[in-house]
Amino acid sequence: MIDIIQNTVDGVMIGSSYALLALGFTLIFGTMRRLNLAYGPTIMAGAYLGTYAFLALDIGVLPVALLVVAGAAVAGLYVERLCFRPFGEGAAIASMISSFAVWMQIEEAASLALPHHLNAFPRLVSGQPITVGPFFFRLDHLAMLAVAAAAAALVHVVLHRTRFGLGVRTLIDHRRAAELVGVPVTHTLTLAFLLACAIGGLAGFLIAASEAQITPMFGMWATTKGLIAMMIGGLGSVPGAIMGGLALGVIEAQAQWLFGPQVRDLIAWGVLFAVLALWPGGLLGGRQVAEQQAVQRRV
Amino acid sequence: MLQVSDVETAYGKIKALKGVSLSAAKGRITCLLGPNGAGKTTLMYTIAGILRPLRGSIRLDGQEIAGLTSAAIVSRGLALVPENRLVFPQMSVKENLEAGAYRRKDAAGIAEDIARMYARFPRLQERREQLAGTLSGGEQQMLAVARALMSRPRILLMDEPSLGLAPMIVEEVFSIIKSLNRDGVTIFLVEQNAHMALGVAHHFYLMEQGRVTFSGEPGKLAEDEVIQRAYLGTRRASA
Amino acid sequence: MDFYLGLLQIIGVHTLLGLSAYVVLLTGQVSLAQAGFMAIGAYVSAMLTVLAKWALVPALLTGGAAAAAVACLVGFPALRVRGLMLVVATLAFGEAVRLFFFNFDYQIAMGGIKVGPLGGEGFRQIRYFPENGWTTFQVMVFIWLTVGVVMTALWWMDRSRVGAVLRAVGEDEVAAQSAGLNLTAVKVSAMTLGGFIAGVAGGLYAHYTTHIEQGNFNVLVATFAIAYPILGGLSNVFGTLAAVVFIQGFLIEGLRFLGDWRNLLFGALIVLAMNVRPGGLLDAQTMSKGLSALRRLLDPAYGSAAARQAIDGLKDAGAMFRRLIAKWKGAFGA
Numbered sequence: 001m002i003d004i005i006q007n008t009v010d011g012v013m014i015g016s017s018y019a020l021l022a023l024g025f026t027l028i029f030g031t032m033r034r035l036n037l038a039y040g041p042t043i044m045a046g047a048y049l050g051t052y053a054f055l056a057l058d059i060g061v062l063p064v065a066l067l068v069v070a071g072a073a074v075a076g077l078y079v080e081r082l083c084f085r086p087f088g089e090g091a092a093i094a095s096m097i098s099s100f101a102v103w104m105q106i107e108e109a110a111s112l113a114l115p116h117h118l119n120a121f122p123r124l125v126s127g128q129p130i131t132v133g134p135f136f137f138r139l140d141h142l143a144m145l146a147v148a149a150a151a152a153a154l155v156h157v158v159l160h161r162t163r164f165g166l167g168v169r170t171l172i173d174h175r176r177a178a179e180l181v182g183v184p185v186t187h188t189l190t191l192a193f194l195l196a197c198a199i200g201g202l203a204g205f206l207i208a209a210s211e212a213q214i215t216p217m218f219g220m221w222a223t224t225k226g227l228i229a230m231m232i233g234g235l236g237s238v239p240g241a242i243m244g245g246l247a248l249g250v251i252e253a254q255a256q257w258l259f260g261p262q263v264r265d266l267i268a269w270g271v272l273f274a275v276l277a278l279w280p281g282g283l284l285g286g287r288q289v290a291e292q293q294a295v296q297r298r299v
Numbered sequence: 300m301l302q303v304s305d306v307e308t309a310y311g312k313i314k315a316l317k318g319v320s321l322s323a324a325k326g327r328i329t330c331l332l333g334p335n336g337a338g339k340t341t342l343m344y345t346i347a348g349i350l351r352p353l354r355g356s357i358r359l360d361g362q363e364i365a366g367l368t369s370a371a372i373v374s375r376g377l378a379l380v381p382e383n384r385l386v387f388p389q390m391s392v393k394e395n396l397e398a399g400a401y402r403r404k405d406a407a408g409i410a411e412d413i414a415r416m417y418a419r420f421p422r423l424q425e426r427r428e429q430l431a432g433t434l435s436g437g438e439q440q441m442l443a444v445a446r447a448l449m450s451r452p453r454i455l456l457m458d459e460p461s462l463g464l465a466p467m468i469v470e471e472v473f474s475i476i477k478s479l480n481r482d483g484v485t486i487f488l489v490e491q492n493a494h495m496a497l498g499v500a501h502h503f504y505l506m507e508q509g510r511v512t513f514s515g516e517p518g519k520l521a522e523d524e525v526i527q528r529a530y531l532g533t534r535r536a537s538a
Numbered sequence: 539m540d541f542y543l544g545l546l547q548i549i550g551v552h553t554l555l556g557l558s559a560y561v562v563l564l565t566g567q568v569s570l571a572q573a574g575f576m577a578i579g580a581y582v583s584a585m586l587t588v589l590a591k592w593a594l595v596p597a598l599l600t601g602g603a604a605a606a607a608v609a610c611l612v613g614f615p616a617l618r619v620r621g622l623m624l625v626v627a628t629l630a631f632g633e634a635v636r637l638f639f640f641n642f643d644y645q646i647a648m649g650g651i652k653v654g655p656l657g658g659e660g661f662r663q664i665r666y667f668p669e670n671g672w673t674t675f676q677v678m679v680f681i682w683l684t685v686g687v688v689m690t691a692l693w694w695m696d697r698s699r700v701g702a703v704l705r706a707v708g709e710d711e712v713a714a715q716s717a718g719l720n721l722t723a724v725k726v727s728a729m730t731l732g733g734f735i736a737g738v739a740g741g742l743y744a745h746y747t748t749h750i751e752q753g754n755f756n757v758l759v760a761t762f763a764i765a766y767p768i769l770g771g772l773s774n775v776f777g778t779l780a781a782v783v784f785i786q787g788f789l790i791e792g793l794r795f796l797g798d799w800r801n802l803l804f805g806a807l808i809v810l811a812m813n814v815r816p817g818g819l820l821d822a823q824t825m826s827k828g829l830s831a832l833r834r835l836l837d838p839a840y841g842s843a844a845a846r847q848a849i850d851g852l853k854d855a856g857a858m859f860r861r862l863i864a865k866w867k868g869a870f871g872a
């Protein structure tokens with residue numbers, strides 16, 4: 001029982017970074033209805049920029065964080081211009097294939113810049129875990145949870161208290177209607193894409209800082225974690241992305257404790273397939289989709 | 300107020316509008332009738348800046364708006380209530396109204412206008428926190444009109460507001476159109492329901508196969524001929 | 539020489555993989571599960587020849603059948619989701635299959651050594667071809683015979699009622715349904731057939747490389763599988779072949795001299811190809827132009843017409859290039 005609670009706590013803390021990854025992913029998928037396979041590699045580009053500066057210039061952890069976020073946003077701009085802007089509505093698969101090609105580019109560029117497989121990354125905090133009764137909390141995981149929660153709250157405010165946020169929400173909901181009320185579509189999409197990559201960059205920084213290392217595999221890892229978490233929670237839904245991230249963290253922690261790390265990833269993908277097959281809209285999105293369909297039938 | 304001259308719009312290689320010219324006068328209700336596939340919705344989307352015309356000119360109070368983005372056109376005072384309403388289904392009624400005011404920056408004025416919409420459409424106030432996708436068809440139509448009005452348009456375009464609604468609700472929609480017009484809103488209306496449309500229009504056009512084929516006041520043409528041409532088109536009607 | 543034979547083997551197997559995705563794409567479904575089906579075919583047929591000492595062809599067919607059965611089972615739940623959700627669902631399934639083999643051990647002792655799949659170590663010593671004295675050339679011919687059979691079958695299917703049915707579903711589901719087609723049956727059949735072809739491709743792959751591991755069937759391979767028919771166009775099976783030759787032959791092997799920089803250019807060229815020809819390298823229009831040009835070339839009376847055709851082709855390429863530059867200028871805000 002104590003193990004299960006400890007796993008759940010660990011899962012929630014790791015899951016907070018998955019939630020951020022999913023949040024960025026869902027902003028892109030929700031507004032564009034496109035799958036950006038280069039999302040993880042974009043984040044990796046930022047993380048490599050950060051670790052490059054850390055190794056070459058020996059800068060502190062906060063400048064590294066800024067570099068990672070900025071680098072991810074710049075790489076995101078490259079992906080958006082190359083894979084998303086040139087294709088019209090309906091060419092979702094062309095965008096996906098292009099983003100896959102850019103993924104290969106970024107991975108190659110990263111290993112050209114830093115040829116070692118493992119590269120050191122600065123820690124955000126270090127110290128002994130805090131113990132409360134039979135439970136213990138790693139400091140870096142607590143920091144991860146705190147920063148992720150603050151970032152998610154900030155995103156919520158941006159989406160609900162700014163004109164840009166209103167535009168993003170209308171685009172997630174109905175693109176044509178958004179055009180009709182006068183949302184500048186192209187401009188808003190680009191900004192949403194950049195915001196998404198910056199959020200992903202922050203998540204990437206938190207994860208790399210917790211692991212204290214980064215490898216070229218990080219790109220694929222981040223894409224798959226973000227994708228699974230987003231899909232479990234339901235598309236284009238911000239609370240869904242957060243719940244999906246936390247759920248994925250807890251599922252992985254329990255699966256790893258029960259079956260070991262190799263089966264953990266298998267279970268994560270299996271859960272995703274089951275969720276999609278049983279509730280096509282995701283756990284949180286499903287009910288709304290069903291309601292919408294019922295309404296359309298009535299009309 | 301709105302002048303469309305010689306507009307052509309195409310989907311790929313298929314021309315949906317083959318040189319359309321018409322105008323809507325300030326303070327009046329102008330109506331466009333025609334059979335399915337005549338290009339009415341294409342014309343509405345072209346005027347609203349969603350589709351780009353190949354050629355021709357669209358003027359709003361003398362200023363050229365053809366080729367502007369839909370965002371710029373909304374800012375200039377033209378709003379479209381689209382076919383099938385297209386409310387934001389996952390947003391609340393209140394959020395839909397706020398989205399309608401996207402181009403405006405006067406927070407106080409927006410709040411005032413939302414209150415005004417609730418006064419005009421009491422049912423929207425009752426359901427202000429409800430998701431728009433869960434409203435009935437008639438309520439969604441009210442919301443679509445209210446959302447368009449939130450941009451404070453000088454001219455309101457409406458594409459088939461009666462589509463798919465029960466007869467009683469259709470009556471209500473048309474009484475709203477009349478009362479909006481009495482309050483000074485210029486209206487350009489596309490309709491399938493020729494009888495209701497001719498009841499409110501000051502001027503009407505017939506459109507068939509991408510061209511305007513008649514222009515006049517209601518009464519200039521016998522209603523049954525209008526209906527025949529509006530539903531069936533001239534070619535099939537004379538055949 | 540062996541290098542080119544090896545390349546031909548790769549191109550052959552990837553053509554089969556691309557064709558498996560092609561069949562599914564005809565019905566409008568984008569599946570990222572093809573690498574998973576390939577893995578099933580590879581492991582099953584290799585286990586049959588190595589552990590059960592079956593002959594190659596029945597082992598390949600059984601591997602294909604196993605992959606087809608799984609694909610059929612996946613087809614039903616996957617039908618509930620559409621578009622990009624289907625892409626993700628099939629990706630999830632493919633990755634789950636890959637990770638299953640990552641955890642799959644089944645080894646038995648044979649002549650003093652243990653053989654069979656061993657988790658992350660993979661499945662070594664799939665020695666059917668060397669044990670039976672096949673040369674690389676013979677293996678290559680065998681692979682291409684299989685490719686030939688599958689391509690001919692699909693070419694014929696495309697021109698029959700079956701092809702028309704698949705395409706009808708792909709173009710407009712609602713219309714196809716109202717014309718009386720059973721969407722479930724059509725989509726699941728396409729998925730099953732695609733699974734079978736991918737499974738056979740996996741079996742061939744396992745036997746010519748002699749060593750497989752879960753990493754051979756990752757999302758990269760799955761994306762390649764759908765990239766081939768999308769890049770090649772869906773008008774017929776030769777587009778897929780052309781795309782495989784373009785990617786595997788030209789982009790991967792032809793650019794090998796670039797060393798570490800290859801993937802940068804590779805990515806750029808794929809993005810470029812998608813921009814220039816969103817409908818595929820060989821879309822219906824290009825295909826008919828090419829065929830008539832070929833016919834004229836063979837007919838001496840039309841020699842000058844063929845030259846004109848070639849000049850027209852160059853003009854087309856010029857116009858295409860100009861369009862592309864205009865588009866990219868827009869994309870970069872110039």
